[in-house]
Amino acid sequence: MFKKTLPIFLLALVVVLSVFYIKQIGNDVPSGSLDDGGNINTISTEFAQKRLEVLEERTQVICDLEASIAAGNLENTDIAVIVDEINKLYYLKYTEVELEDAISILGYDECLVIIANFDVNVSVSSSEISAKEFIQITNLIKTKLNKNYKVSVEAVSLQN
Numbered sequence: 001m002f003k004k005t006l007p008i009f010l011l012a013l014v015v016v017l018s019v020f021y022i023k024q025i026g027n028d029v030p031s032g033s034l035d036d037g038g039n040i041n042t043i044s045t046e047f048a049q050k051r052l053e054v055l056e057e058r059t060q061v062i063c064d065l066e067a068s069i070a071a072g073n074l075e076n077t078d079i080a081v082i083v084d085e086i087n088k089l090y091y092l093k094y095t096e097v098e099l100e101d102a103i104s105i106l107g108y109d110e111c112l113v114i115i116a117n118f119d120v121n122v123s124v125s126s127s128e129i130s131a132k133e134f135i136q137i138t139n140l141i142k143t144k145l146n147k148n149y150k151v152s153v154e155a156v157s158l159q160n
Contacts, residue, residue: 043109043110043125043156043157044110046156047110047111047112047123047125050112050114050123051112051114054114055093058089058092058093061089062086062089062090065082065085065086066086068082069082069083092115095115095144095145096113096114096115098144099113099120099122099140099141099144100112100113102140102144103122103124103137103140106133106136106137106140108124108125108126109125110124110125111123111124111125112124113141115145115149118148118149118150119149119150119152120141120145120149120150120151120152121152121154122137122141122151122152122153122154123153123154123155123156124137124153124154124155124156125155125156125157126155126156126157127155127157128155129153129154129155133153134153137151137153138151138153
């Protein structure tokens with residue numbers, strides 16, 4: 001008798017757990033706007049998408065540089081220059097994350113820092129940026145990097 005009811009019991013348990021799990025997911029949906037595909041759009045997801053795009057571009061550049069080294073037809077000085085370029089790309093990622101952490105300490109829940117050439121683009125989740133806040137963020141970046149970088153700060157908020 002026990003062998004006959006065990007599969008039915010297990011099936012019932014799976015159904016109950018599935019319903020519970022689906023209800024939990026529905027309760028954990030973050031607030032934000034819906035895009036055309038019905039996906040939830042938040043500042044965090046927008047920043048994550050931008051960060052992913054930048055990382056994919058840099059990864060492709062690094063792969064191309066490593067492939068040129070692997071081809072084996074470069075002089076040692078050329079290899080040193082390419083390795084230096086690869087190290088700079090890795091350092092950019094580290095520096096961007098470090099700056100994001102420092103800006104978060106200033107009171108912004110979400111921020112995104114992207115460094116390209118001598119431009120630093122900062123996006124923060126806020127309805128607006130005051131002149132004082134802009135100066136704080138700019139000074140923080142110029143202290144970490146140097147005075148040669150051009151800093152732009154953008155306030156990003158969800159528009160429902």
